[in-house]
Amino acid sequence: MSLVTADISVSLDLVAAGHDQSLEHPFGPVVGDRLHPWMFEHGDDSPDEIAGILRARAYVMGRHMFGPDRGAWDLRWQGWWGSEPPYHAPAFVLCSRPREALTMAGGTTFHFVTEGIETALERARDAAGEGDVAIAGGPSTLNAYLGAGLVDELRLHVVPFTVGDGLRVFDGVEDLAMVPASSRTTPHVTHLVYRRTSP
């Protein structure tokens, strides 16, 4: 069955990005370098979790996940990832101004959606066919989908340090109940999987 999944790396205090995104620091200077070594430096500890992140057949992301400030409608901006982004699938970018689809090397096409989170998800579902759709972040976009009850499987990758301030998963998401599915600890990260309660 096709699922809506979301993987997100967070600090112990659930921060997924700083408030201070910039061209140099897409996740903010304090947070960015510390959230992702579990994938890049210590990926051998977490092969299944990394494979899970790459399994989706379509992605939805927020404006800031695609670019800084006006990135989503500045035609010169082609995303944070260079010419071959790691998605290798259609990616639907939530934004407020129209822009033509942008085809990159390696199978990623960015589609810009101005009609809101439900439309973006619907288009991603259509694109994914039988495959999963992943909410690729950032935290505000994920929180919007969590709050709307649209995420079937949430995979938190908890990195053991606190930040103190930033954009947190679950901010503004009130009274959401989930089903704890699994947890696994490596020396560098704790992987927590939660599923949506049955409707």
Next chain:
Amino acid sequence: MSLVTADISVSLDLVAAGHDQSLEHPFGPVVGDRLHPWMFEHGDDSPDEIAGILRARAYVMGRHMFGPDRGAWDLRWQGWWGSEPPYHAPAFVLCSRPREALTMAGGTTFHFVTEGIETALERARDAAGEGDVAIAGGPSTLNAYLGAGLVDELRLHVVPFTVGDGLRVFDGVEDLAMVPASSRTTPHVTHLVYRRTSP
């Protein structure tokens, strides 16, 4: 070796108590009844974790963990727990006005400490001898000890619902690094253990 431990039940968004403590609802009305069924209704799933909570030989707690408002210095107030509190050990209550020690049935004696968190911990260590000292909460008190780097083992019991607002573990605790020790999921709760990094 004697450890400083802390067990705390939190929601998915790390809320351990509401802002709205009252006589009827020591944890606040929205939060209290939902954080502790893993211990009381589903305790058979988590025998080791419950045993861990009761293992300490002395406790430290904040003023609101002992009582509402002026509880800590109103001589009529003897704690939330009735005549036989569940600690069965000396418990050091952080407060701002002196009060004589209060001996309860079953081995609990409340000592009121006005000299701050380090003195309270020292007195609890002396009382515990070779045994562990537990920081019994609430969240603000735990955060003070976490921020000071004084907690050797933090055991989070994460209950799978979000609250949206309240007193959270790690609030105000910046740049604390810990070592993930273990994680375990039951249908009702996820138990996460973190240890202090070596000094």
